[in-house]
Amino acid sequence: MLPDLGKYSETVLSAYAASLLLLALLVVLTLWRGRRVRRDMDTLEQRMRRDG
Amino acid sequence: MSLNVSDLSIARGGLPVLEGISFELKPGQALILRGPNGVGKTTLLRSIAGLQPPLGGAVSGGEDQIAYAAHSDGLKSALTVTENLQFWASVFGTHNIEPALQAYNLTTLRDRPAGALSAGQKRRLGLSRMMVTGRPIWVMDEPTVSLDQASVALFAQVVRTHLEAGGSALIATHIDLGLDARVLDVGPYKAAPLDIDDFDGGFL
Amino acid sequence: MSLNVSDLSIARGGLPVLEGISFELKPGQALILRGPNGVGKTTLLRSIAGLQPPLGGAVSGGEDQIAYAAHSDGLKSALTVTENLQFWASVFGTHNIEPALQAYNLTTLRDRPAGALSAGQKRRLGLSRMMVTGRPIWVMDEPTVSLDQASVALFAQVVRTHLEAGGSALIATHIDLGLDARVLDVGPYKAAPLDIDDFDGGFL
Amino acid sequence: MSIWEYANPRKFLQTSERVMPVLWVSSGLLMAVGLIWGFFFTPDDYRQGSTVKIIFLHVPAALMAINAWFMMLVASLIWVIRRHHVSALAAKAAAPVGIVMTLIALATGAIWGQPMWGTWWAWDPRLTSFLVLFLFYLGYIALWEAIDNPDTAADLTSILCLVGTVFAVLSRYAVNFWNQGLHQGASLSLDEKENVADAFSNPLYVCMIGFGLFFLAMVFYRTGTEIRARRIKALMARQRQEA
Amino acid sequence: MIALLMRDLRLAVRAGGGFGLGLAFFLIVTVMVPFSVGPESDLLARIAPGVLWLGALLSCLLSLDRLLALDWEDGSLDLLATAPLPLEAAVSIKALAHWITTGLPLVLAAPALGVLLNLPLEGFKWVVISLLLGTPALSVIGTFGAALTVGLKRGGLLLSLLVMPLYVPTLIFGAEAARRGAMGMVVETPLLMLAGISAGVIALMPFASAAVLRINLR
Amino acid sequence: MIALLMRDLRLAVRAGGGFGLGLAFFLIVTVMVPFSVGPESDLLARIAPGVLWLGALLSCLLSLDRLLALDWEDGSLDLLATAPLPLEAAVSIKALAHWITTGLPLVLAAPALGVLLNLPLEGFKWVVISLLLGTPALSVIGTFGAALTVGLKRGGLLLSLLVMPLYVPTLIFGAEAARRGAMGMVVETPLLMLAGISAGVIALMPFASAAVLRINLR
Numbered sequence A: 001m002l003p004d005l006g007k008y009s010e011t012v013l014s015a016y017a018a019s020l021l022l023l024a025l026l027v028v029l030t031l032w033r034g035r036r037v038r039r040d041m042d043t044l045e046q047r048m049r050r051d052g
Numbered sequence B, C: 001m002s003l004n005v006s007d008l009s010i011a012r013g014g015l016p017v018l019e020g021i022s023f024e025l026k027p028g029q030a031l032i033l034r035g036p037n038g039v040g041k042t043t044l045l046r047s048i049a050g051l052q053p054p055l056g057g058a059v060s061g062g063e064d065q066i067a068y069a070a071h072s073d074g075l076k077s078a079l080t081v082t083e084n085l086q087f088w089a090s091v092f093g094t095h096n097i098e099p100a101l102q103a104y105n106l107t108t109l110r111d112r113p114a115g116a117l118s119a120g121q122k123r124r125l126g127l128s129r130m131m132v133t134g135r136p137i138w139v140m141d142e143p144t145v146s147l148d149q150a151s152v153a154l155f156a157q158v159v160r161t162h163l164e165a166g167g168s169a170l171i172a173t174h175i176d177l178g179l180d181a182r183v184l185d186v187g188p189y190k191a192a193p194l195d196i197d198d199f200d201g202g203f204l
Numbered sequence D: 001m002s003i004w005e006y007a008n009p010r011k012f013l014q015t016s017e018r019v020m021p022v023l024w025v026s027s028g029l030l031m032a033v034g035l036i037w038g039f040f041f042t043p044d045d046y047r048q049g050s051t052v053k054i055i056f057l058h059v060p061a062a063l064m065a066i067n068a069w070f071m072m073l074v075a076s077l078i079w080v081i082r083r084h085h086v087s088a089l090a091a092k093a094a095a096p097v098g099i100v101m102t103l104i105a106l107a108t109g110a111i112w113g114q115p116m117w118g119t120w121w122a123w124d125p126r127l128t129s130f131l132v133l134f135l136f137y138l139g140y141i142a143l144w145e146a147i148d149n150p151d152t153a154a155d156l157t158s159i160l161c162l163v164g165t166v167f168a169v170l171s172r173y174a175v176n177f178w179n180q181g182l183h184q185g186a187s188l189s190l191d192e193k194e195n196v197a198d199a200f201s202n203p204l205y206v207c208m209i210g211f212g213l214f215f216l217a218m219v220f221y222r223t224g225t226e227i228r229a230r231r232i233k234a235l236m237a238r239q240r241q242e243a
Numbered sequence E, F: 001m002i003a004l005l006m007r008d009l010r011l012a013v014r015a016g017g018g019f020g021l022g023l024a025f026f027l028i029v030t031v032m033v034p035f036s037v038g039p040e041s042d043l044l045a046r047i048a049p050g051v052l053w054l055g056a057l058l059s060c061l062l063s064l065d066r067l068l069a070l071d072w073e074d075g076s077l078d079l080l081a082t083a084p085l086p087l088e089a090a091v092s093i094k095a096l097a098h099w100i101t102t103g104l105p106l107v108l109a110a111p112a113l114g115v116l117l118n119l120p121l122e123g124f125k126w127v128v129i130s131l132l133l134g135t136p137a138l139s140v141i142g143t144f145g146a147a148l149t150v151g152l153k154r155g156g157l158l159l160s161l162l163v164m165p166l167y168v169p170t171l172i173f174g175a176e177a178a179r180r181g182a183m184g185m186v187v188e189t190p191l192l193m194l195a196g197i198s199a200g201v202i203a204l205m206p207f208a209s210a211a212v213l214r215i216n217l218r
């Protein structure tokens, strides 16, 4: 499956792992906060509209 | 020169607080601002003093004519009473601080560091600053906080003298100063809330 | 339990300011302190609250009974109204902050950070702290600074309720609160200046 | 129809709703293709061995780190001049993406440096100026966080961004003067042999475009979030004021 | 007690609370060292443990002025002093909150910064251990300094001056342990001394701090 | 204008004004360096110019939070902004006062501290010259940072975080000049660059600072 990375396999794999981890972290945090904020805004808008 | 405020709207923290305020303040006149806590008196005075841009409307006639006294007095506790006052006098290009000291009964405290004054004494010193600015329009935010009744009377007397000399004063206060002045209650000018769906560029 | 102050002398900045003050404050009573600016009311209250040792005389009956409200309110601007109040409630070992919020009309502001309150709103929050201390003797220094008339009335009402419940209150103020209370003018107790040659161990 | 119409928050939200899926899919696809191509189907470099595969992360990330700052600069200018809230919020939204890109470039670079230069870190000008860029990002984000009033925060951070850019450029020159470097030159040729470079350049281009689209997607999405958060703040303030 | 700890932690992480700023300062000081002494990596490696310790100490120091002064300015301290919580407990808790929000992150960040300074491989472990033992002492001693200067407006610099000499023993033993560790030498003696200082200071210093605070409140 | 300068100088030398504190901090940081990196004199001599520059920079940095924030807190800044003095002039004068009370003493003290660090003889001259050229830039850039953070309570650490990256070019050229001077090399290029930065910054930065201050006063 993996290509032969020779003596540098650790280096290359850790570089990919670190980067993908950072990217994933960014995406997850972004989506998480995005969802929450969107939900908060909707409930707040609805409540305020109902209460006038 | 008279101060003209026309159709002024102001915001605090991005939200409109007061709108549609208009009045004219002619030389020799005083205007008392009243209104419940948090209605926006401080914000209004800051806008008039030019510290804050208004949302809408205009203030005219105030350029370089206004002396502003805020909630805080801008005193340096390490400097003496005289030094504090002298500094503001030089900044405003005037020199004689004696009348100010006398008017507020500060002559006996003149060499005391401002830090060693009581709350009311500090306030008196802060108010005396207005007299050394040499400016005709006084804009004051709750000037009598911490003052006892004798000091309030002193203050009212100073304002009266200032008005007689052709100055004018705009004062936000909760108490009765015994001045012969118009009163403007800003309560009715409270900004009406926008429609909830009105979601424009300013988020207001 | 009643608070007894007998022949109290106090100093500020190394100089005696008031001397020979005596009074008793029984449960259910309020006492208003009056006096011109700088006479030493703040200093007196701090001594009674135990923050400052007196020069002479004694304060008794106050240990762990006194809740003190100073010129500043001890609010954290980053915390909300509820969080601020809840913190003081936990420190004093009480829990229910609702009555305090209601009494000062703060329920609608409950989730707002204290930093975004106006001067008067902050003061109301500061005063509401007294209610969550659960302590009987309230010692307050100019509690009505920055309050509008409606809020002053709220405050007076709270104090009345507290007195009815057997509490007592010692209040320094320049204005008339409309309370049914004794008034103590501290002016006459002003410390007599010492003889210039009186140069003793305390440099007093 | 003027482009400024999108500066209306509502309009922006509507439009971004439509563009988002396209951006997500295309950026995901291109990044996947580029990285898989680069990781599985490129030869080893004769000098650097398999470590050369790191380039497919390192270079696009470094590129985007700088471009993100540039985009923040433009957005800040737009806010300062035309006062469109969306643009200030877009700058705010871009900063965390930029800082993550900077971190990726730094991390992959450090990992790469271990076998190539025998050290994780060297005070080479390029690396050093990247570290300085990281500090600028940190300061910028910290200032946004520290200031409560949103308009004040927008104004102050824009000015910081403008002034910071000038100083970042100055630092770049200073650092260059201060230390001569180990780092690769600014060309795509990895070594003298042109043909080897070719084998790497195609997947690298794909990755660069992929990272660029990813950046756009993130900024769009995050700007939407910031707009909503700003709206929540305004609504809550209103609610309290009415009360 | 827990209420106070929670409040302090909450304040630290709220907007403007300054959590993480100490860390950022640490990072920046470390980055600035090569700019000022030059980029030679052998030189940097030699001074690395010392720089890390000094950097941690400075970041700790700079966050001290918020420790009590904020509470003083807004009047909380007056009110706390009249509350049914002994002042000794209050200052200890404040020191603990300070350590959690400042000292601990510094310890965790030190290895990453070690990389920037070419810290020798054996050094990492000892830098972390010595910081872990030493930073609590820094927080507690710092609280004492903060109590001394609490009444002064923007007394930050004076605070540094008062506290720095008190930090000297901690710094000497801490940096010595880290340096010996980095050079592969025995570290026991300095580490023991460091632990001793921390323990003693944590046990006794709060009494001094509370006494000083009472005087300042008068 | 002169009134403002005199007031600032007077405040600095009055009790609690903080004059001399920057100097003392400089002294202490320098003294702590041997404690942390070890006492070898050749090592100290090598890093001496850098340590002096870094120490001066840090002392300068730490005195910045008093620069505008004190005036902000007591309301003077509001009043100054409504006074007939352009804000640009006011911030320039405040920067000047800061330099006179902080930068200049540092320059004068540097040689004495150089002795403690075994600074090579030729180094003294260049350390002083480079500091003399560089510290004004530090004060002016610092004023910008102080203006940015003026509204924040105890914003000292954030201030450092914002200002430090802006200090990088000044530090690099300054320390480089001092280092080259100490090693007997040619110093012209870095000195020229340093002078250029100072001149540019003094001419332009006050506009940015005043703009920022106006925004904060709103």
Ligand code: HEM
Binding pocket: D055, D058, D059, D062, D063, D105, D106, D107, D108, D109, D110, D111, D112, D113, D114, D116, D117, D121, D126, D127, D128, D130, D131, D183, D184, D185, D186, D187, D188, D189, D190
């Ligand atoms: C922490 C360390 C490193 C940092 C911060 C860093 C940063 C950068 C930056 C900013 C670029 C510029 C991208 C551009 O010009 O578009 C770049 C490109 C590059 N880096 Fe690094 N780098 C690091 C370590 C390394 C190492 C160790 C190697 C390999 C030995 C390396 C190889 C490259 C290559 C091949 C390029 C592409 C140059 C080109 O544009 O042709 N980098 N890096």
Ligand SMILES: Nc1ncnc2c1ncn2[C@@H]1O[C@H](COP(=O)(O)OP(=O)(O)OP(=O)(O)O)[C@@H](O)[C@H]1O
Binding pocket: B012, B013, B017, B035, B036, B037, B038, B039, B040, B041, B042, B043, B044, C115, C116, C117, C118, C119, C120, C121, C146, D241
């Ligand atoms: N920093 C802030 N951010 C957001 N809103 C604020 C802030 N400070 C005050 N406000 C709000 O702005 C409104 C106006 O406040 P302002 O201080 O002008 O009132 P005021 O009339 O002077 O009240 P007071 O009599 O209590 O001083 C209030 O509703 C207040 O809650």
Ligand SMILES: Nc1ncnc2c1ncn2[C@@H]1O[C@H](COP(=O)(O)OP(=O)(O)OP(=O)(O)O)[C@@H](O)[C@H]1O
Binding pocket: B115, B116, B117, B118, B119, B120, B121, B146, C012, C013, C014, C017, C035, C036, C037, C038, C039, C040, C041, C042, C043, C044
């Ligand atoms: N830090 C200080 N050092 C020395 N003297 C001081 C200090 N602070 C206040 N004083 C002096 O102590 C005296 C008492 O001050 P205190 O604050 O108790 O007065 P007060 O009755 O509360 O006045 P106010 O009504 O103005 O608040 C005053 O004469 C004042 O000038």
Ligand SMILES: [Mg+2]
Binding pocket: B041, B042, B043, B141, C118, C119
């Ligand atoms: Mg007000």
Ligand SMILES: [Mg+2]
Binding pocket: B118, B119, C041, C042, C141
């Ligand atoms: Mg008082």
